[in-house]
Structures are given as structure tokens and as C-alpha cells.
Amino acid sequence: MGLFRRYFQIVVVLATIVLTIFLWEKFKNFSPFAIKDIQTTHNMVLKEMTVLGKLELSNFAFRDVVEQELVRDYLPNPKAILIVQGEAIGCLDLTKIKADDITTKDDTLIVHLPDPELCSYRIDHSKSKIYDTEYAFMNEQSLMNEAYTRAEAKIKQSALDMGILEQTKKNAELVLKPLLENISGKKVVLQYRMKATLERLK
Template identity: 60%
Template sequence: MRKWITILFYAVIAALLILIWEKVRSFKLFKDREAVTTHNIVLKEISGLGNLELVKYAYRDVVEQSIARDFLPDPKAILIIQGEAVGCIDLRKVTADDIVGRGDTLVVNLPKPEICYHKIDHSRSKVYHTEYAFMNEGLLLEEAYKRAEQQILQSALDSDILEQTRQNADLVLKPLLENTTGKKVVLKYPMEGELRRLK
């Protein structure tokens, strides 16, 4: 019995110390030292680009992330995430065979619209609040950012970003080609099906 009382006593002391640490940390009694940053950057790859970006969806997400613990309080974090997803058409896939002249009409067979990238804007995102996270903060934030990035992609797909990309191609690319060629331009896409995400 005495053993259990001792264990309970130490558990209560540990919980109190964690609570005190969280309260002290939230009052910013400890001043942050000036950060020192060094860089050792190496150019890794040069890639040619051919994506015509046609629409950008901007998102703001409030993410609550926690880690379930058995004995100690659950570490929690609340983040305010800013991010974006961009729809595009990869013009590198257009070949001479995809452009067909029919009298005064030019038919251009374009590839399917894609999400060329989706990302979190870390410079505009911030950690709003953390609780009991002093040992798990890195893991909490990494998981929260990863989930937020996946949610941005899914939200963009659910909001028909690919269809909006196709519509914007008609608004942007069609007049440009018509003015350049002096012909009526018809933009065509592959048969309907699952519009894919750029790998």
C-alpha cells in the first residue's frame, strides 16, 4: 500500500511540475537568445518548367493536434495555417500533333488540368498555443503541418480546382491563341475521367 502511495505522490509532483512549467513558459519570463543561423547551400538540380498556372486557391486552417498519453496530460497544439493550392496545365505535353487546323479553326488538344503544387506558407502560419508539449513540441508541430498540407490538397480537389483550371484556360489561353493566329481556337481535353494530380 505504501508503494502505491509513493508512486501516486511522485505522479502528482510530476504533474504539478509540468503545470508550473507551462504557466511559467506562457508568461515569457525567459527571454529568447538571439538566433544564430549559418547556411551551407548547394545547387542540387535545375529543372525546366512548362506549367501554365491558371488558378490559385488560398486557405486558412485552424489545426488542433494532440498526442494521447496514458498517464501524463495529453500534449496539445493549436496552429493557424496559411496555405495554397495551384491548378495548372503542363504545356510541355503539347506536341505538334495536338494542334490541328480545320479551315479557319484551330483545335488544340491540351493535357488534363493538374494540381501542380500545394503547400503551407510557413512565413504566414503560426503556432497559436501549446499545452504540455515541452518534450513533444517538434513531433506535434510536424504532424500538424503534415495533416494541414494533406487537407489543403483534399479541400482543393473537393472545391473543383481542376474544373476551375480548365475554365481559366479558356479565359486566358484561348484569346491569346486567337489573337496570335487570327483563327478561331477550340481547346479540347482528354476524355472525362479522374483528373490526376501531378506526381
């Protein structure tokens, strides 16, 4: 009886050792505080675009010959001919981009851009000049101011009519897309909000 009891104790001890080793090997890396996976979200692209602000992507230069006349009832009409040079600039306001405008799919970064805009248009007074005037000795300043105002409005409308906004989109593909691919290390697809909205509705 005593021999049997001793054998039983030895078997129990050996079983306990084997079980302890098994459990140790199986759960030695287990910890309630162990890190199962690492997920990192980067806002580098968004920050870079925010820093860029309004990104100028197209520049249309204009040269216009403006004939301005002030019509009077009795005296001769003051007239002026001006040669006006100016420019219009198309841009994307990247500060309007929010975090949910940037999504990733596999190795592709999809960026929903704000619509392009005509961010500025102006006359370059240093390159503009008065070509000729008639009867303008008392009204020259009024003639010039009105002529430049109308010329500036014409630059704005001409730029829009000539497709500066569409050209801005095309230049975004050439300039902005490689920049974002370099920052993110991913293939970049540029979409515009209105178009992206219509695609989601489909």
C-alpha cells in the same frame, strides 16, 4: 514548178514562225523546276506552349485552424492549436502537347489539351503561427511537424473537393484561348484529350 516550190517554202517558214510563237506563249512559264504552290507549316503555337511549360491557371488560398494532440497512456497529452495558411495551384502542363494535338479546320485552330492537374499545394509558414500549446515543452517539434503534415494533406484534398481542376479548365478559356488566338491569328477551340477521344469514338 520553181514558183510553187518557193511558195511552199514561204508557207512552211510562216507556219513554223506561227507555231513557234504559239508554243512560246503557251509554255514560256513552264519549267520542270517551277513552283506550283507554296505550302508552309508553322509550329509557332506549339513552340510557344512548350516554352510556357506548366501554365498556372487557378490558385486557391486556404486558412485552417488545426488542433493537434499526441495521445499518451499516462502523462498529459501534448496539444497545440495552429493557424495555418496555404495555397493550392491548378495548372496545365503544356509540355505534354504534341504536334498532332493541334489541328486546323478552315479558320479555326483546334487544340487538344492535357487534363488539368494540381501542380502544387503548400503551407505558407511565414503566415502560419502557433496559437496555443499545452504540455508541449518536450514534444513541441513533433506536434508542429505532424500538424503541418496533416494540414498540407488537407489543403490538397480540399482543393480537389472544391473543384480546382474544373476551375483550371474555365480559366484556360479566359487566359490561354486569347493568348493562342493572338499567336495564331485564328479562332481557337480548346478540347481535352479524354473528351476528344470519346467524341471520335462516337
